[in-house]
Amino acid sequence: MSRALTVTDLTVHLGGRRVLHNVNLALDVGEFAGLIGPNGAGKTTLLRSVLGLIRTESGRVDVAGRSGTQARSRIGYVPQRHEFAWDFPITVEDAVMTGRVRRIGWLRRPGVADFDAVAEALERVHMAHLRSRPVGELSGGQRQRVLVARALALRPTLLLLDEPFTGLDMPTQELLIELFRELAHEDKAVLMTTHDLVGAIHECSRLCLINRTIIADGSPVELNDPETWMRTFSIKATNPLLTTLG
Numbered sequence: 001m002s003r004a005l006t007v008t009d010l011t012v013h014l015g016g017r018r019v020l021h022n023v024n025l026a027l028d029v030g031e032f033a034g035l036i037g038p039n040g041a042g043k044t045t046l047l048r049s050v051l052g053l054i055r056t057e058s059g060r061v062d063v064a065g066r067s068g069t070q071a072r073s074r075i076g077y078v079p080q081r082h083e084f085a086w087d088f089p090i091t092v093e094d095a096v097m098t099g100r101v102r103r104i105g106w107l108r109r110p111g112v113a114d115f116d117a118v119a120e121a122l123e124r125v126h127m128a129h130l131r132s133r134p135v136g137e138l139s140g141g142q143r144q145r146v147l148v149a150r151a152l153a154l155r156p157t158l159l160l161l162d163e164p165f166t167g168l169d170m171p172t173q174e175l176l177i178e179l180f181r182e183l184a185h186e187d188k189a190v191l192m193t194t195h196d197l198v199g200a201i202h203e204c205s206r207l208c209l210i211n212r213t214i215i216a217d218g219s220p221v222e223l224n225d226p227e228t229w230m231r232t233f234s235i236k237a238t239n240p241l242l243t244t245l246g
């Protein structure tokens with residue numbers, strides 16, 4: 001099993017406040033991990049730090065044994081849906097091709113390999129038949145599938161997903177969860193933030209509980225101590241969430 005991601009002693013300050021403190025996390029190819037924590041816990045900040053989009057105070061990020069720009073070229077990122085410019089007048093195929101820009105270079109034209117990667121990514125999310133549709137005409141579920149295809153077009157080693165199920169109906173959630181599991185079984189590691197705790201416990205092979213730092217990390221079965229969940233979410237022992245999670 002090869003290591004896809006290593007985060008070592010990562011500390012991040014934003015707006016003069018410490019948002020992440022000494023975060024340590026390691027993920028192997030084959031793992032489908034859920035990054036779980038309350039609002040403001042630093043989940044998105046951690047993903048954006050791994051992507052190199054946020055200046056870190058200290059610490060180190062390695063992707064597939066590399067750091068810096070080389071490492072980032074191995075990451076596929078699915079941002080929250082509202083972060084994409086859906087009113088931009090481009091087709092589904094063009095939107096997915098933007099995922100290849102780092103590989104193609106800003107001023108070059110896409111080649112055969114790029115069109116192949118885009119076609120394959122669209123097939124995987126069942127969107128090939130809509131490749132010529134303007135992105136502004138898509139439903140929420142279709143938009144989410146475009147974002148996933150855009151990340152896959154890069155053929156990444158590590159896939160980072162920021163709340164991919166928000167506002168999706170059950171069939172679309174099922175299609176995506178099945179895809180994420182398959183991708184992990186192939187040659188990737190998948191790290192997903194989610195507020196769907198029950199779903200994460202059922203679907204993820206690993207859970208990373210975070211509240212500014214990693215509170216606990218293990219398989220859903222290993223994380224059976226209510227104290228851990230109480231610390232992560234700052235809740236009392238009587239909170240119904242603990243009963244729901246079993």
Ligand SMILES: Nc1ncnc2c1ncn2[C@@H]1O[C@H](COP(=O)(O)OP(=O)(O)OP(=O)(O)O)[C@@H](O)[C@H]1O
Binds near residue numbers: 043
């Ligand atoms: N650009 C910024 N400048 C200052 N503070 C920021 C900035 N971005 C995020 N923060 C703060 O960092 C903390 C972590 O935010 P982040 O979005 O990473 O949390 P999260 O766990 O993803 O939350 P949620 O579940 O609500 O999406 C929050 O307190 C937030 O207000």
